[in-house]
Amino acid sequence: MSSDQTLLERRYRVLGRNAPLFYERPVHLVKGQGVWLTDADGREYLDVYNNVPHVGHCHPHVVEAIARQAATLNIHTRYLHETVVAYAERLTATFAPGLDSVALTCSGTEANELALRMARYRSGGEGIIVSDFSYHGNSETLAAVTTCFPVPEPFPRFARKVAIPDPWRDRQGRSDEELADQFAAQVEAAVRSLEADGIKVAALLIDTLFANEGLPAPLLGYVAKAAAIVRAAGGLFICDEVQAGFGRTGMMWGHQATGVTPDIVTLGKPMGNGHPIAGVVAPTDLIDSFGLAATYFNTFGGNPVSAAAGMAVLDVLENEQLLENANSVGDYVQQGLDRLADKHAIVGNVRGRGLFFGLELVHDDAGRSPATKETKRVMNLMRENGVLISRIGRHDNILKMRPPMVFARTHADHLLAVLDDALGAL
Ligand SMILES: Cc1ncc(COP(=O)(O)O)c(C=O)c1O
Structure with missing residues (x-):
């Protein structure tokens, strides 16, 4: 052997x-x-x-930042630390005004789970709308709403799935506007179907790149229409930037191409170049009021070494x-x-x-x-x-x-x- x-x-x-x-x-x-x-x-x-x-694998600037901070201090997140605050300031400055605070976590799953809790808290609703071929994490709730591979959990009563437009396959002579309307109608139907079961929508949770769905060409207007429908029903638009974020698309955030500013953004994978750091970016008043109600803390999420790794990634993105x-x-x-x-x-x-x-x-x-x-x-x-x-x-x-x-x-x-x-x- x-x-x-x-x-x-x-x-x-x-x-x-x-x-x-x-x-x-x-x-x-x-x-x-x-x-x-x-x-x-x-x-x-x-x-x-x-x-x-x-x-890049083992980028020397990131390796050095992690090693230096690990040799100086690493501790859980309930102490004051300059790098943690400076990183949060620098990260949130890359978002549109309004998305000005961050809760740091260790994985994309934790970020999406926290975002859902915040959306449910803010909206007073429970309903979640996801795409019909998506993955947002492996916690109990996120596993249950996974639609792109089999899971043992039943698809929950509080969730609905919608198809995502793929202009190459779905166009059939229709204009962008017609196609976007046709697919946005599924979001409207999902909201109404939740309401028919006595459930108010809390969130539309999507990755605007639709990476797991197969990276279809962007359809102008679709995300804006879908988000508007959910917002009109009192829900929030959570944009999962775990794959799309940190410049992957040539813009800092994938959602920038849609013209819509999300209510909550979740981050992960590329954030620490392999070091486990992720996060939820949201309006300060939402993070503040949720924090008061939930006493949310995360032992490792955004510790000084993680913050140093995150900061070094932003340095390299800029410097190179x-x-x-x-x-x-x-x-x-x-x-x-x-x-x-x-x-x-x-x-x-x-x-x-x-x-x-x-x-x-x-x-x-x-x-x-x-x-x-x-x-x-x-x-x-x-x-x-x-x-x-x-x-x-x-x-x-x-x-x-x-x-x-x-x-x-x-x-x-x-x-x-x-x-x-x-x-x-x-
Ligand atoms: C779009 C998206 N969101 C969330 C996650 C979950 O992230 P993590 O594995 O860090 O929990 C993934 C992981 O593949 C993902 O692709």
């Missing part, structure tokens, strides 16, 4: 057989630097998947102009993907925003039926050829590419060449 196989068996024994692993042949990583990962045999992989090491990089390298990758779509008939649709791309693989038939098997094959072929990507969407037929933000044109050329080969090998 190879040493990787032995490690896999040991993992099965102590972490269980169903603790998820990527790829048919899992990758055993030992080192990361920038956009590169190294496995136990010394083989290098281009990382075109991981958004948690947002400013990574939002500009997401826009310029993003455009470059997009053009390359468009060329691959012209060359390989199986590529039905290319979609992307900033440094987040989806390539939908479909069969050449009238219904554009999903090429799920082929998508899995491309993903595994690319892994064998040293490039890590994944797949998303209702049919798992959309290649998902979302590299660390220090992705450069040379990396893009490498990605495109390996992808071209994998598509050619089908």
